[in-house]
Amino acid sequence: MLEAVGVSAFEERVYRALLGSADCSAADLAATLREPARTVSTALARLDELGLVRRLEGRRYAPVSPEAAIGKLVNQRRAELDEVRGAADEFVDAFRLRDLRNNPDHPVEVVSGPDEVRRFSVGMQHNPEKSVLSFDKPPYATPPAGYDEVAAERPLLERGVEMRVIYERAALQLPGRLANVTELIRLGEKARTVPALPVKLYVYDHRLAIVPLSGAHVSEAIAVIHPSALLDALIALFEAYWERATAIVTVPPRAADGLDPQEARVLTMLAAGLSDQAIARQLGVSLRTARRRITTVMELVHASTRFQAGAAAAHRGWI
Incomplete structure (x- = not known):
């Protein structure tokens, strides 16, 4: 499981054994795991290097909190992968340059x-x-x-x-x-x-x-x-x-000058150039109702055309 952060399967096995034991030596762990003491000692040295265990007096070892230690390894690996991603961009640029040099017309x-x-x-x-x-x-x-x-x-x-x-x-x-x-x-x-x-x-x-x-x-x-x-x-x-x-106008839903949220929405659609039929579909109302609301909004902002409605919204700082 920890191979993704640089811990081998055997090193993980040693670490798990240490988590389930009191502070102990390489010889103690070797006896528990029934593995050569030298092999276990090498694994402990590697775990110490990775920050997963700490060495105590008397050649004994204790595990470091997995939450902190493994989290640190994950962050290190993430930073390494970010560097790889940056390098990949350079490789992509080199590949494209090669392609352009070899095929300048394509x-x-x-x-x-x-x-x-x-x-x-x-x-x-x-x-x-x-x-x-x-x-x-x-x-x-x-x-x-x-x-x-x-x-x-x-x-x-x-x-x-x-x-x-x-x-x-x-x-x-x-x-x-x-x-x-x-x-x-x-x-x-x-x-x-x-x-x-x-x-x-x-x-x-x-x-x-x-x-x-x-x-x-x-x-x-x-x-x-x-x-x-x-x-x-x-x-x-x-x-x-x-x-x-x-520019597409985004009128605040509680705009000034007496516009309610639905009227502000109608003004947004007018300034975007939507047709009367499209506005009716967006509002879910009949064409007649939509036209009545369009007329009301244009009167409120003193506009006679859709362009003027957009200009009115811009003048009020809604764009």
């Missing part, structure tokens, strides 16, 4: 098949260190059972990864999607919207991009673009769309 890797694409994509989603840029547009592959968009992105935001996402307007009209995006914005995501996007796109740390080749679902086949002029062009494309995209 900096694109194709990954195909649902299982391979899913494995690669999930790995990338958990590994960005600094930033993620994304074009988000329908249609989507069916998510795994129990998939939670907010829970998946929360760890990245909490560890300081900058996430900038441009949502195609149709994405925000899907049931429950705007609520998820609003929560992600609250957690730190920077989100904007445009009427239409040319392609789905994911850029990780400005070092690697993923573009689906099927034109629809990411799960079928993807192009992985490594550092190259093509990657630079995709990043420039994102920045160009970002500049002309509209």
Whole structure:
């Protein structure tokens, strides 16, 4: 069991025997275990080095508290694995550089098949260190059972990864999607919207991009673009769309100027460009009721258009 932290099976056996005995010598343990005294003595020296036992006067040994000693070994091994992870990044960079040198005209890797694409994509989603840029547009592959968009992105935001996402307007009209995006914005995501996007796109740390080749679902086949002029062009494309995209308004549920929580929600959807029909679906009401609430909200913020509603929210400091 302790082999994962550098303790051999025999050393663990000696340690367990010492845990079940009073302070004793190597000879005492050798007699208990029916093993050569020299072999037991070597194991005790190793356990002493690892901090699992301490040597007493008279060549006797006592166990150190397992909670503290094993916890220390686990932390040391975790630190070692973190160093390996850092070294792995250097190896990956060296491999990519080799690939680019040998194939300077082909900096694109194709990954195909649902299982391979899913494995690669999930790995990338958990590994960005600094930033993620994304074009988000329908249609989507069916998510795994129990998939939670907010829970998946929360760890990245909490560890300081900058996430900038441009949502195609149709994405925000899907049931429950705007609520998820609003929560992600609250957690730190920077989100904007445009009427239409040319392609789905994911850029990780400005070092690697993923573009689906099927034109629809990411799960079928993807192009992985490594550092190259093509990657630079995709990043420039994102920045160009970002500049002309509209920030998604997240109006506080208890906003000023007499807006109740549901009216604040309607203002959020108006500023995001949702149609009257989409707002009705999000609220779970009839189109007539939705339009009546839209009219009320626009009158409260003195706006005659959706653009003016967004501007009014910005003026009040809600964006």
